[in-house]
Amino acid sequence: MVSKNSSKPQEKCIGVIGVGSFGTVIANMLAEKNQVMVYARKEEVVHEINSLHSAQGKTLNPKIKGTSSPKEICEACEVLFLMISSSGFQDVVQSFAPHLFPYHLVIHGTKGLCLNLEKGQTLDSVKKIKRSQILTMSEVILQETVVVRVGCLAGPNLSKELTQSLPAATVIASKYNEVILEGQSLLRSEKFQVYGNSDIIGVELSGVLKNIIAIAAGALAGLNLGENAKGLLISRGMVEMVHLSNALGGSVKSVIGLAGIGDLVTTCNSVNSRNFTVGFRLANGEKLDEILASMDEVAEGVNTIRVIKAFLETADLRAPITEYLYRVLFENYDIKEALQFLMKYPFNVDIDFV
Numbered sequence: 001m002v003s004k005n006s007s008k009p010q011e012k013c014i015g016v017i018g019v020g021s022f023g024t025v026i027a028n029m030l031a032e033k034n035q036v037m038v039y040a041r042k043e044e045v046v047h048e049i050n051s052l053h054s055a056q057g058k059t060l061n062p063k064i065k066g067t068s069s070p071k072e073i074c075e076a077c078e079v080l081f082l083m084i085s086s087s088g089f090q091d092v093v094q095s096f097a098p099h100l101f102p103y104h105l106v107i108h109g110t111k112g113l114c115l116n117l118e119k120g121q122t123l124d125s126v127k128k129i130k131r132s133q134i135l136t137m138s139e140v141i142l143q144e145t146v147v148v149r150v151g152c153l154a155g156p157n158l159s160k161e162l163t164q165s166l167p168a169a170t171v172i173a174s175k176y177n178e179v180i181l182e183g184q185s186l187l188r189s190e191k192f193q194v195y196g197n198s199d200i201i202g203v204e205l206s207g208v209l210k211n212i213i214a215i216a217a218g219a220l221a222g223l224n225l226g227e228n229a230k231g232l233l234i235s236r237g238m239v240e241m242v243h244l245s246n247a248l249g250g251s252v253k254s255v256i257g258l259a260g261i262g263d264l265v266t267t268c269n270s271v272n273s274r275n276f277t278v279g280f281r282l283a284n285g286e287k288l289d290e291i292l293a294s295m296d297e298v299a300e301g302v303n304t305i306r307v308i309k310a311f312l313e314t315a316d317l318r319a320p321i322t323e324y325l326y327r328v329l330f331e332n333y334d335i336k337e338a339l340q341f342l343m344k345y346p347f348n349v350d351i352d353f354v
């Protein structure tokens with residue numbers, strides 16, 4: 001778009017919904033090239049954004065304006081980045097739905113799953129779920145709104161490193177090439193490479209499933225089991241991700257790409273990962289409830305393990321790492337015993353998916 005009076009491209013206004021760790025980073029990256037409006041549900045956070053140019057202590061580019069009005073941000077911005085944890089995702093999308101139109105383009109960065117259950121049902125009450133009862137975040141957006149051009153952003157993108165402007169890359173996935181091109185043009189920089197992928201379900205699932213393996217990697221590190229064990233876990237974890245993703249509708253190719261193996265390696269090696277931290281602290285004897293109560297950011301892998309465990313009850317598939325982690329997290333199973341079982345598990349074939 002070019003203004004009538006100058007040859008300088010006119011800045012668009014890009015919306016970011018959610019200013020947690022990742023939303024803040026993405027808003028700052030977008031503000032390098034365009035005006036940005038961010039949505040936060042709490043008035044005090046909006047006040048902080050507009051007066052102090054920070055969100056819950058995290059510095060924001062002064063160009064960024066805050067609002068708590070879904071209507072205002074949807075009217076001002078055709079392109080919206082949804083950066084909400086999965087636990088609040090469906091509620092937020094529902095509250096935005098009356099203000100969203102088919103001309104909007106929505107890209108989310110959430111690495112979690114939602115459930116599509118009957119009213120009154122919970123995971124605890126149903127215990128077994130089928131694929132049709134699981135929603136990826138793009139499926140939530142498509143189910144709850146009239147938006148068609150939906151994309152996701154996933155890859156090895158630890159927010160602490162992006163905040164320090166360290167080099168990184170991500171994947172924008174969408175069935176629509178224009179979504180990929182828009183995401184690339186808005187986010188690409190000398191420090192940030194943006195790849196495209198048309199398999200949105202496979203890319204979403206890669207980001208979701210690697211969190212399970214990251215919890216296990218944290219546990220290995222917490223028990224000081226060494227780098228050989230980590231190599232074993234990452235490779236078996238990738239095979240488990242491939243089979244789970246395949247059963248849930250993703251392609252193998254996405255798991256072995258940046259959003260899969262790339263993010264898996266990063267998250268399994270970083271103390272900056274919340275999922276890795278959960279595993280590390282579990283291995284040091286803390287209880288899951290205590291760990292979660294002390295964290296003010298989300299570790300999506302914990303809920304993902306519950307969802308995938310319930311899915312495994314109806315799927316013709318074994319996912320031993322997820323199954324044993326479920327026992328450790330939710331059935332007080334000893335973490336060292338779980339690892340011993342995994343060491344004895346008859347994984348006879350190295351690669352069985354190509």
Ligand SMILES: NC(=O)C1=CN([C@@H]2O[C@H](COP(=O)(O)OP(=O)(O)OC[C@H]3O[C@@H](n4cnc5c(N)ncnc54)[C@H](OP(=O)(O)O)[C@@H]3O)[C@@H](O)[C@H]2O)C=CC1
Binds near residue numbers: 023085086087089091
């Ligand atoms: N941090 C990272 O390194 C990366 C994170 N991700 C993914 O991005 C997603 C968000 O992560 P992150 O930003 O780190 O998480 P945080 O916990 O830091 O932030 C979550 C955000 O979601 C908002 N939110 C949650 N529930 C609701 C609700 N019901 N209504 C309105 N807002 C709500 C929170 O608002 P409030 O403050 O008001 O609670 C907050 O802004 C996760 O799925 C994560 O896996 C992906 C890549 C990197």
Ligand SMILES: O=C(CO)COP(=O)(O)O
Binds near residue numbers: 157276299
């Ligand atoms: O997905 C992430 C980095 O790519 C962030 O991982 P955590 O949610 O475990 O912090």
